[in-house]
Amino acid sequence: MAHGAMKSGEKAKNFKKSLGKLIAYIGNYKFGLIAVMVFAIGSTVFNVVGPKILGNATTEIFNGIMSKLSGGSGINFDAIARIILLLLVLYVVSAVFQFIQGFLMTGISQKMCFKLRKELIEKINRMPMNYFDTRTYGEVLSRITNDVDTLGQSLNQSVTQLITSVTTIIGITYMMFTISPLLTVITFVILPLSVFMMSFIVKKSQRFFRDQQAYLGKVNGQVEEIYAGHNIVQAFNREEEVIAEFKATNKKLYESAWKSQYLSGLMQPIMGFVGNLGYVAVAIVGGILAAKGTITVGNIQSFIANVKQFTQPIGQMAQVSNMLQSAVAAAERVFEFLDEEEEEQKAENHAPIKACELEGNVEFEHVRFGYNPDKIILKDFSADIKSGQKIAIVGPTGAGKTTIIKLLMRFYDVNDGSIKIDGHNIKDFDRSELREVFGMVLQDTWLFKGTIMENIRYGRLDATDEEVIAAAKAAHAHHFIMTLPGGYDMELNEEASNISQGQKQLITIARAILADNRIMILDEATSSVDTRTEERIQKAMDNLTKGRTSFVIAHRLSTIRDADLILVLKDGDVIEQGNHEELLRKGGFYAELYNSQFEQTA
Amino acid sequence: MMYPLNNISFTAKPGETTAFIGSTGSGKSTLVNLIPRFFDVTEGSITLDGVDIREVEKEELRKNIGYVPQKAVLFSGTIASNIAYGCENASEDTIEEAAEISQSKEFIMAKPNKYQSSIAQGGANVSGGQKQRLSIARAIARHPKIYVFDDSFSALDFKTDAVLRKELSKVTGNSTVLIVAQRISTILHADKIVVLDEGKIAGIGTHKELMKNNEVYRQIASSQLSQADIEATLA
Known part of the structure; x- marks a missing residue:
C-alpha cells in the first residue's frame, strides 16, 4: 500500500478539461454506473453497521455476567443468537453486493477499453502521414496499449474505491457519533496527527523515489548500451572505463533506493503507533465512561472497531487520487489522439472516371513541395510519363528518394503544381481508390502468419488457386515453393523466419503480380542475397513491371540503365532527369555518381 | 561438427588492402572477427608479425586494431567522445581529421554544437549513414596498424563509399586493411580479394x-554489374 500511495502518477496537462471529457465518455454507461453506486453504497453501509451490532452482543454477554454475579438470570443466549444471525445476514448481503458491484464495474471499464481501442485503430487509418513524421510509432502504439490499459485499470479500481471510501468515512463518522460524541472528538484530534506524519514521510521520501527511478533508468540504459555495443567496448579496450561508469551509477541507485525503501518502510510502523495511541486514549476514556455507566462495554468495542475501519478508507482516498491522476493523464493522451485532425477521405469533385479504369500515364506539372512549408525541397518538378514506362529514382542516401512516391500516393499533398494520372488530378479521386491503383514491393517484406497460398492471395482475395500459382510462376517463386514441405500449404510463422529473405521477396512479388495494379512502386533491396536468388528476383521484377508504369527506387545499376527515365535526386530536389545515355553525356551529378564506383581508390 | 570456416590460409600485408567477398553465410564476418579475438580459432592459428595472437594480451592486441562493425553502434556522450572512444586523450586535431576522412565533417559542422553535439543512447539521434561514418571515424582516430571493416560500407551510397575510401587510402599508408564487402565496386581495386563460399576459400x-x-x-x-560495366573494370 505504501508503494501505491507513493507512486506519483503522471500529471495531466489540463486536468479539468480532460476529466470533463473522461466523465462525458463514461457517461455512455450511466445506467451501469448508477447501479454500481447503489450496490457499492449498500455494501458499505452494511459493513459499517456491523461493529455496532457486534457490540450489542458483547453488551448482552457483559450484562449477563454482571446479572449472574448479582444472582440474576445469567446470559441471554437467545438474544445473542439472534444478534449473531442478524450480523451474518448483514455480512452476506454486503458481500453479495460487493460481487455484483465488481462484476458491473469490470464490465463497464473493459467495454470502454474495447471501444477506445477500436476508435484508436480506426483513427490511425485516417491520419495523415505527416502526423507520424514528428512522432515515433512507439508513441502512438503506447496510446493504444498502455494508456488504454492504465485507463481501464485505474478506472475500475478508483471509481469503486472512491464510492466505498466516501461512504465508509461518512458512515463510520455517523456511527461513532451515535455511540459517543466525546470519543469521536478524541479520535479526530489524533487522526490529523497521523495524516500529518504520513504526509511528512511521503514528502521526504518522494525525492528519493524520484532519484531511484531516474538512476534505475540510467542503469538500464547503460546495461542496454554496453550489451548492444559489447564487441566495440572490447575492440576499443574500454572494459575498465565502462565498469567504472556503471559502478558509479549503480552506487547512486543503491543510495537512493536504500533511502526511499527505508522511509517507505517506516510508514506502517508510524501509522501503527499513532493508531495505537488512539486506541489507548479511547480505551482509557471509554473505561471511565463505562464505569460511570454512560456507555456500554459493547459500545467501546464497536467504537474501537470503527476507529480501525477508519484508517483504511483514508489511505484509500490518497491512492484513489493518485490513480485518478494517472487515469486522467492517460485519458488526455487518448482523447488528444482521437481529436487530431484527419485527412479527408473522399474527393470533393470526383473525376469523371473510376480510379480502377486508369491506364497509368503520370504527369507531374511544376510540382513544388516541402515537408515543412518554410523549407521547400522539391522546387519545380515536371515530368511526363507514359503508361508502361519504367522510372528509376536514384540519389545518395538521405536525398529524399521516397518523396515523389509519397506525393504520388497522396501521403502528402503538393504545395503547388499538380500530379495527374491520365489527365485527372489525383486530388479528384478518393484516397482509398487512388491507393488501390498502386502496387508496392518494398525492401521490408510484409508477410503474415498463414499459408504461402494465403499470403500470395492477399494481393487479390477472390483469386483462384490456379491464378495464385500462375502468379507464383511469373514471380519465379513456384519452383522453390514446390521444394518446401507442404508446398503452397506451408504455414509461415509470425516473422516468416522459416523462409529466406530472398524467398520472402519473391512471395511479395507474386502477390503484387496477382494484384495487377496499374502502377508499381518498387524499392530494390540493398542487402545482398545469394547470387541465384538475386537473379530470380530480377527476372520476377521484370515480369512484374512489364506493361505497367513502374517507379523504382533503384540501387542496381542494370535497373537504372534500363529505365526509360532516370530521376536524379539530391537534397530532396530532382536535379537531373533523362535516360542513362543522356545523363552520362551531360556529365553532371549522375555521371559523377555513376563513374565514382569504378574510380581507382584503394 | 560443422565449422563455419574451414581450412583458411592467407597473408595480409602492411600497406595492402585485403578484401573478402561471398554470399550471406559464407563466413566473411566470422573470419574477420577472429582477428580482434572475439572468438579464437578451433584449429590452426592466426599470427601477427609472426606471433600467434593467442599469446598476446587481448588489450595489447586490440590496441593495434581499428574495428568497424557491420552494424554501427555509438554510445551516449558527444560526437567527440564517440570519435575518441578508442584513445581517450586524442587531440582535437586527431578528432577533426578522423571526422574529415570519414566524411562526417559536413554533417557535424551543420549541427549547432558541432563536435560537442550530444549523442543519445545507442546513437538513436543520428541517421544510419551518419552512425556508420562516425563509427569509421572512431577507428581512424586510433591510427591503428590493422583496419578491420566488417561490411561497413554497405549502408553508404556509391558516391560516399567511393570518396570515403579514397580519403581513407591517404591515411592507411602502412597499415594492413581488411575489408568485408557486399558490393564488387567496393573492393574492385583491393590488392588481394579472398572469395569465400560456404566457409571455404573459393579463390584468391x-x-x-x-x-x-x-x-x-x-x-x-x-x-551486380552489367556486361559493359564489367568490361570497363577490366580495361
Whole structure:
C-alpha cells in the first residue's frame, strides 16, 4: 500500500478539461454506473453497521455476567443468537453486493477499453502521414496499449474505491457519533496527527523515489548500451572505463533506493503507533465512561472497531487520487489522439472516371513541395510519363528518394503544381481508390502468419488457386515453393523466419503480380542475397513491371540503365532527369555518381 | 561438427588492402572477427608479425586494431567522445581529421554544437549513414596498424563509399586493411580479394585475375554489374 500511495502518477496537462471529457465518455454507461453506486453504497453501509451490532452482543454477554454475579438470570443466549444471525445476514448481503458491484464495474471499464481501442485503430487509418513524421510509432502504439490499459485499470479500481471510501468515512463518522460524541472528538484530534506524519514521510521520501527511478533508468540504459555495443567496448579496450561508469551509477541507485525503501518502510510502523495511541486514549476514556455507566462495554468495542475501519478508507482516498491522476493523464493522451485532425477521405469533385479504369500515364506539372512549408525541397518538378514506362529514382542516401512516391500516393499533398494520372488530378479521386491503383514491393517484406497460398492471395482475395500459382510462376517463386514441405500449404510463422529473405521477396512479388495494379512502386533491396536468388528476383521484377508504369527506387545499376527515365535526386530536389545515355553525356551529378564506383581508390 | 570456416590460409600485408567477398553465410564476418579475438580459432592459428595472437594480451592486441562493425553502434556522450572512444586523450586535431576522412565533417559542422553535439543512447539521434561514418571515424582516430571493416560500407551510397575510401587510402599508408564487402565496386581495386563460399576459400586474387579464373566471383560480379560495366573494370 505504501508503494501505491507513493507512486506519483503522471500529471495531466489540463486536468479539468480532460476529466470533463473522461466523465462525458463514461457517461455512455450511466445506467451501469448508477447501479454500481447503489450496490457499492449498500455494501458499505452494511459493513459499517456491523461493529455496532457486534457490540450489542458483547453488551448482552457483559450484562449477563454482571446479572449472574448479582444472582440474576445469567446470559441471554437467545438474544445473542439472534444478534449473531442478524450480523451474518448483514455480512452476506454486503458481500453479495460487493460481487455484483465488481462484476458491473469490470464490465463497464473493459467495454470502454474495447471501444477506445477500436476508435484508436480506426483513427490511425485516417491520419495523415505527416502526423507520424514528428512522432515515433512507439508513441502512438503506447496510446493504444498502455494508456488504454492504465485507463481501464485505474478506472475500475478508483471509481469503486472512491464510492466505498466516501461512504465508509461518512458512515463510520455517523456511527461513532451515535455511540459517543466525546470519543469521536478524541479520535479526530489524533487522526490529523497521523495524516500529518504520513504526509511528512511521503514528502521526504518522494525525492528519493524520484532519484531511484531516474538512476534505475540510467542503469538500464547503460546495461542496454554496453550489451548492444559489447564487441566495440572490447575492440576499443574500454572494459575498465565502462565498469567504472556503471559502478558509479549503480552506487547512486543503491543510495537512493536504500533511502526511499527505508522511509517507505517506516510508514506502517508510524501509522501503527499513532493508531495505537488512539486506541489507548479511547480505551482509557471509554473505561471511565463505562464505569460511570454512560456507555456500554459493547459500545467501546464497536467504537474501537470503527476507529480501525477508519484508517483504511483514508489511505484509500490518497491512492484513489493518485490513480485518478494517472487515469486522467492517460485519458488526455487518448482523447488528444482521437481529436487530431484527419485527412479527408473522399474527393470533393470526383473525376469523371473510376480510379480502377486508369491506364497509368503520370504527369507531374511544376510540382513544388516541402515537408515543412518554410523549407521547400522539391522546387519545380515536371515530368511526363507514359503508361508502361519504367522510372528509376536514384540519389545518395538521405536525398529524399521516397518523396515523389509519397506525393504520388497522396501521403502528402503538393504545395503547388499538380500530379495527374491520365489527365485527372489525383486530388479528384478518393484516397482509398487512388491507393488501390498502386502496387508496392518494398525492401521490408510484409508477410503474415498463414499459408504461402494465403499470403500470395492477399494481393487479390477472390483469386483462384490456379491464378495464385500462375502468379507464383511469373514471380519465379513456384519452383522453390514446390521444394518446401507442404508446398503452397506451408504455414509461415509470425516473422516468416522459416523462409529466406530472398524467398520472402519473391512471395511479395507474386502477390503484387496477382494484384495487377496499374502502377508499381518498387524499392530494390540493398542487402545482398545469394547470387541465384538475386537473379530470380530480377527476372520476377521484370515480369512484374512489364506493361505497367513502374517507379523504382533503384540501387542496381542494370535497373537504372534500363529505365526509360532516370530521376536524379539530391537534397530532396530532382536535379537531373533523362535516360542513362543522356545523363552520362551531360556529365553532371549522375555521371559523377555513376563513374565514382569504378574510380581507382584503394 | 560443422565449422563455419574451414581450412583458411592467407597473408595480409602492411600497406595492402585485403578484401573478402561471398554470399550471406559464407563466413566473411566470422573470419574477420577472429582477428580482434572475439572468438579464437578451433584449429590452426592466426599470427601477427609472426606471433600467434593467442599469446598476446587481448588489450595489447586490440590496441593495434581499428574495428568497424557491420552494424554501427555509438554510445551516449558527444560526437567527440564517440570519435575518441578508442584513445581517450586524442587531440582535437586527431578528432577533426578522423571526422574529415570519414566524411562526417559536413554533417557535424551543420549541427549547432558541432563536435560537442550530444549523442543519445545507442546513437538513436543520428541517421544510419551518419552512425556508420562516425563509427569509421572512431577507428581512424586510433591510427591503428590493422583496419578491420566488417561490411561497413554497405549502408553508404556509391558516391560516399567511393570518396570515403579514397580519403581513407591517404591515411592507411602502412597499415594492413581488411575489408568485408557486399558490393564488387567496393573492393574492385583491393590488392588481394579472398572469395569465400560456404566457409571455404573459393579463390584468391585481384579483380582481374578472379574474373578470368573464378566462377563464384564471376557470378557475384555479373549479378551486380552489367556486361559493359564489367568490361570497363577490366580495361
